[in-house]
Amino acid sequence: MNNMAHQVSAKGVVGLGALGRAIDRLLPDKKNIPVVFFTVKAFDLRRALLEQNDQWPETTPFITLCNGYIWTIINDFQSKLTHRPIRVGMTTIGSTIKPGGDIQVFLDGTTTAWGHWPTSASSVTSPSPEELICLKNFPNGTWQDDIRPMIRKKWILNAAINSVAAAHRLSKNGLLTAHGQELENILVESIELSEKLWQDLPWEPGAKESIPGQLWNVVEATSGNQNSMARDMILGRQTESDFLAGMARDFAGFKRLKAIHEKITQNT
Numbered sequence: 001m002n003n004m005a006h007q008v009s010a011k012g013v014v015g016l017g018a019l020g021r022a023i024d025r026l027l028p029d030k031k032n033i034p035v036v037f038f039t040v041k042a043f044d045l046r047r048a049l050l051e052q053n054d055q056w057p058e059t060t061p062f063i064t065l066c067n068g069y070i071w072t073i074i075n076d077f078q079s080k081l082t083h084r085p086i087r088v089g090m091t092t093i094g095s096t097i098k099p100g101g102d103i104q105v106f107l108d109g110t111t112t113a114w115g116h117w118p119t120s121a122s123s124v125t126s127p128s129p130e131e132l133i134c135l136k137n138f139p140n141g142t143w144q145d146d147i148r149p150m151i152r153k154k155w156i157l158n159a160a161i162n163s164v165a166a167a168h169r170l171s172k173n174g175l176l177t178a179h180g181q182e183l184e185n186i187l188v189e190s191i192e193l194s195e196k197l198w199q200d201l202p203w204e205p206g207a208k209e210s211i212p213g214q215l216w217n218v219v220e221a222t223s224g225n226q227n228s229m230a231r232d233m234i235l236g237r238q239t240e241s242d243f244l245a246g247m248a249r250d251f252a253g254f255k256r257l258k259a260i261h262e263k264i265t266q267n268t
Helices: 018-026 042-053 071-081 129-136 148-167 173-197 211-221 228-234 245-250 255-265
Strands: 036-038 062-064 086-091 094-097 103-106 112-115 141-144
Touching: 018 094, 018 103, 036 042, 042 062, 042 071, 071 086, 086 148, 129 141, 148 173, 148 211, 148 228, 148 245, 148 255, 173 211, 173 245, 173 255, 245 255
Parallel strands: 036 062, 062 086, 112 141
Antiparallel strands: 086 112, 094 103
16 A cells, blocks of 8 residues: 555455455444554554554554564554554454455354553553443453453464465465364464563463464454465565564574575465
């Protein structure tokens, strides 16, 4: 996107693509929604935040629903430029643009959440009643005083599933079953890398041990869905690998994550 400002919908969604248009549909049918959602790719987030910062009152919360490890972008934006409330969020809503421009949205069994990423630099502004009303429009919408455990789990699954799907240009997630051992090997390193990225975040009892089973549950539940990062690879577009497997570049080890990131990025 060369300019994101004109991509703001009447309902406060920033970004192109099926996810932004799907979220637009979930919001109340009125203008002046009291929050702004960012559904852009992770590599576009910094620019989108900067472009939108002066367009909204400083009290308007910005809510990110992006894949990947984006905390460094948000921390830099928030600490240097604004006191605006910024919520880090996640969603498992699936969507795709069908031929002709129609949107197919997958809502069954999905979860959407946003809240605080507690650090010394993060905002701890409480959500307004209007913000919580927006949240209730999402299936299984939940507010989190500490969103990090949910973001970490989704990051781990995305780093494994999206990386393997993209590296092999698998059009649907169900094709990952043919690469099961590689997927599980990547998952092991993704869990280990998450402990570097979230150094001060303890695991709830049994949370880490349940991740392999959750990975295969996601693959099965989304077997017929297009993998967005694989689609980007097939179309020759930039991927979000820098914010997934590419996060391993700053640490020793993680040979599998580094190798798959190189495979993805050398052809884009």
